[in-house]
Amino acid sequence: MFSSRLVRPAVAAAVSRGFASSAASRSKVVVIGAAGGIGQPLSLLLKLNPHVSRLSLYDIVNTPGVAADLSHINTPAVVTGFKGAENLGAALEGAEVVVVPAGVPRKPGMTRDDLFNTNANIVKGIGEAIAKHAPKAHVLIISNPVNSTVPIVAEALKKANAFDPKRVFGVTTLDVVRASTFVSEIKGTDPEKTKVTVVGGHSGITIIPLLSQTGLKFTQEEIEKLTNRIQYGGDEVVKAKDGTGSATLSMAQAGARFTGSLLRALKGEKGIVEPTFVYSDVAKKDGIDFFSTNVELGVNGVEKIHGLGPLSEYEQKLYEAAVPELQKNIAKGVAHVNKA
Secondary structure, eight states: OOOOOOOOOOOOOOOOTOOOOOHHOOEEEEEEEESSSSSHHHHHHHHHHHSEEEEEEEEEEHHHHHHHHHHHHSOEEEEEEEGGGGGGHHHHHHSSSEOOSSOOOOOTTTOOGGGHHHHHHHHHHHHHHHHHHHHTEEEEEOOOOHHHHHHEEHHHHHHHTTTOOOEEEEOOHHHHHHHHHHHHHHHHHHHOOOOOEEEEESGGGGEEEEEEGGOOOOHHHHHHHHHHHHHHHHHHHHHHHHTTTTSSHHHHHHHHHHHHHHHHHHHOOOOOOEEEEEEEEOOOOOOOOGEEEEEEEETTTTEEOOOOOOOOOOHHHHHHHHHHHHHHHHHHHHHHHHHH
């Protein structure tokens, strides 16, 4: 087991009156897949987060170097690196939040479904390890295809009687980040203040931007072009990188944003709302157990799941097109864990 000699002793988190002691005293964040294209910039951003007191980095290779490098940054978070399957349990011990960008990246011509066979096995093993070593952790899944990997983790946790629907999240924040950027480019607005609700899933036609709820005016042509670009924004990056990778830096920022929001909510801050793919009743009438909508986060994780709100006729059609794809994606993930 690797433990960096370059880290400082753990700094006890201050406990503010009015916060639940269990929420305030723990701020260990684990990144599984920390040496990868998403994992490294994500780990950097988390090292800079004031709510992280311990940062545990795990991967099958190179994690000691990443941990040593980050440990030189003058922020309070104590960084520890763990390498190899035999040390996954040690990396997870005592975790409050586990962020999972592990797996192979998407390549040109690859759909998220093409990633399934390799990443499904990786994520299933991670879910089983979390159930054993950190059953009370909040689990944030970045590994694609999210529409299937979140159900995989949920099923792995269920088998160990460790599934809490309030603690398992698919990170879909990048869809909202992209939507804000793309809309602001057309409308000349401030991208940081341009709020676009995106619901559904995290791939292709399952991504449903609700442009009608932005308060901005769009032509039908703008709506259709924006919707397609938001749904397939990842393809722009894959093509631009000429086959050398997929969206890593923007995904790391989106993952860090969601992790930071959750940490703030766990420590008692109110009114924090982020989009996330969770176990939900929103689309249950259509046979869908997991769905992304805006979710209010709280000290227990999921505090309140927001509904869809009013949809335009175009958005209703987008929802109807997403339903069968989501059903298939979710069922595939569940079946992978439960197959004989």
